[in-house]
Amino acid sequence: GLIYAKLVEVSKTDAKLFKKQKIETPVLVLAETSTQAILKSIEMEKAANTIEYVNANINTLKYIVIFQFDTAFKVFSDRKYQECIPMLENVVKISQIAGDKEIYMKSKACLSLSYDAIGQKDKAVELYRNLVKEKTTEESIYINLFIANKKEKEIEKATNVLKAGVKNIPSSYTLLGLLTGAYVEAGNIEEADKCIVTLKSIADTISQNKSTILVIIANSLRDANKIDDAIAMYNQSLSIDPSQNEALSTQTNANFGLGALYFNMAVDQLDKAANLPVGEESDKEYNRLMEDSKVKFSQSIPYFEKVLAKKPNDIATLNQLKIIYSRLQMTEKYKEISAKLESLRTK
Incomplete structure (x- = not known):
């Protein structure tokens, strides 16, 4: 030997x-x-x-x-x-x-x-579970097991995985951000707010990736329907990193976050309009909601376009713009985006 x-x-x-x-x-x-x-x-x-x-x-x-x-x-x-x-x-x-x-x-x-x-997902999940029990410090293991549990609609297990991850990797703002989102989705705003406080304290103590953490906080605030707070946080991220060079992904890009925020508000107005009862007053409200949705869709465009300026092939952004251009009847833009998406699918 x-x-x-x-x-x-x-x-x-x-x-x-x-x-x-x-x-x-x-x-x-x-x-x-x-x-x-x-x-x-x-x-x-x-x-x-x-x-x-x-x-x-x-x-x-x-x-x-x-x-x-x-x-x-x-x-x-x-x-x-x-x-x-x-x-x-x-x-x-x-x-x-x-x-x-x-x-x-x-x-x-x-x-x-x-x-x-x-x-071989079953083998992977079994190993993920073992690794979590053994207190792995590999962030991706917690994320993958969280996704696997959520896919199986085992929400409590999914949340517990993130809690374990945050405990074992206290510096992981990614896991803490996911845990915040999980609490928001479950309606547990009190715990979500505690996570946001921790995220803010992390952001206050670092310089690198600070803008990314602010976007993670903003995303959670957006999903919790705290719109003004979310916008303020996105703008704070942009003030630190105007080009969003630190963004680790599209989801942690403040421009995409703001675009998604206005996009979601536009969709909410469409849903409200669709659920109105029939009547003259309802017709007025319907027209108001439809007009407001158009305004919100229009507001989201420049933010999504800024994302595309840096990542021209970003599928998520292209899909959002395709819907917006369709809703606003921007025919030429719609054709252009559709052709781009088709070319990416056939590559």
């Missing part, structure tokens, strides 16, 4: 010396040979009830498993998920024996994401 581990080490630290050895066996095979020999040594010592080689065995395993993880992670990063799964499964097993908690958690997280990527 030690000899093969040394060969692996030399292959990484002294390429010229390794080449002189004229070893044709792939380094991954050398690493696995070392691992199997060390495992056999551990097994023999356990049977003999001795501890002479314990430290050497464990330290060797730790070295080899780091090499194996680095190799598997490269395959994972190249999105060759099917190929990296058996590699990661092996790393999970060996890192647990070696007592390397960091490699164990990282490899297990990559394994869960790999299963998710190839469509």
